[in-house]
Amino acid sequence: MSDLATMRTDVVGSLLRPDGLKQARRRFEEGELDADGLREAEDAAIGDAVALQESAGLGVVTDGEFRRLNFQDSFGACVEGFRSGAARMETLERQSRGGTALRRWDVQRDVNPEVPVWHRLPAVERLRLARNLPLEEYRFLGAATRTPAKVALVGPDRISQRFDHENSRDVYPAMEDFLADVVAIEKAMVASLVEAGCRYVQIDAPGYTAYVDEPSLAAMRERGEDPDTNLERSIAADNQIVEAFGDAVSGIHLCRGNQRSMWHREGSYDAVAERLFSGLRHRRLLLEYDTERAGGFEPLRFVPKGTVVVLGLVSTKVPDLESVDFLKRRIDDAARYLPLEQLAISPQCGFSSDVVGNLITPDDQKRKLERVVETARQVWG
Helix, strand or coil: CCHHHHCCECCCCECCCCHHHHHHHHHHHCCCCCHHHHHHHHHHHHHHHHHHHHHHCCCCECCECCCCCECCHHHHCCEEEECCCCCCHHHHHHHHCCCCCCCECCHHHHCCCCCECCECECEEEEEEECCCHHHHHHHHHHHHCCCCEEEEEECHHHHHHCECCCCCCCCCCCHHHHHHHHHHHHHHHHHHHHHCCCCEEEEECHHHHHHHCHHHHHHHHHCCCCHHHHHHHHHHHHHHHHHHHCCCEEEEEECCCCECCEECCCCCCHHHHHHHHHHCCCCEEEEECCCHHHCCCHHHHHCCCCCEEEEEEECCCCCCCCCHHHHHHHHHHHCCCCCHHHEEEEECCCCCCECCCCCCCHHHHHHHHHHHHHHHHHHHC
16 A cells, blocks of 8 residues: 555645635625635635644645535535525524533434535435536645645535435435436546545544444335445445555545534444444444544454554543643554554544534634644654
8 A cells, every 4th residue: 555545644635714714605606705705715716724633743634625615515416306405604604503512412402404515405306417626635735735635525425314215216216226326427527536536535424333323224214215234235335436546545434523613413333333343345434532422442443454544532612722741542442453564643523514613713723633643653654
């Protein structure tokens, strides 16, 4: 594997949006700023985000997802075929203000009900790619840095969990028909990124933790779904997308929810680890491990040789800075189940999965990114 595949530091994707960028987005939605003006604001903010990550010493950088309102825009804002709707920044901000840090939030209540993937919406016609936002993001980011640039794309499991299949059977008689179109679209998106020079694409797959979370499992069963069938189908879909990577690095990120420092799911990986960790063909598994909600490291024994596990040990939800000694002890604990050469470290999730962001400051974010790099240097050299 390449150095990029085995690097010891990583960053999940999103960064806190600067106030100036939020203001520009708000002015754009109110008609006071045109698309060129918004892009200029985004470009400037991304330049600063790149500088932040480079100064911290990270092995890969992202654009902070500054051109998105929500991480799921990587698919939801790119396809046509769902019932029409529109994302509004003011809706996100209003809903996010209602949450309490480190509490569980109700996704069905708190997301915009008119945006594909954010909510369970039906398809009114077969999906088609209308805009390749990740490619647009990479073209600017790749030219803005000499550090390897990474782009994230929400995965098929999350998309299928946010799809109202029951009211879409005229378009997609079987869920397999829907996922086939999702896979085809995402393979095309990944192939275009690789062709443009992107060497690392991350699939965001927070839906996989639904298979260890009792309320989420109950919701599937209430819809008449079999969780085991859903899981196996999603793993197969993910592996089909990996085919489009060629020799580029494929990573997949699993977490338990991340909005305004709240979380959505809980449960250890144990119940699905053998099927998930040994079944997925991604070269990097980015796993959330910052709280007891994730359970212990024992499930790492199912990770195959050659796959790197990026331990998400540094919380993006709280301002408290983890000590290097604490992080080293956690890495030592994980190394009981997986060799040190198959481990790396990162924040546990993005700092701002949507435009509102978590309840920490830009300085907190900077110190946490630096702590990831400092720890990696002391552990791996």
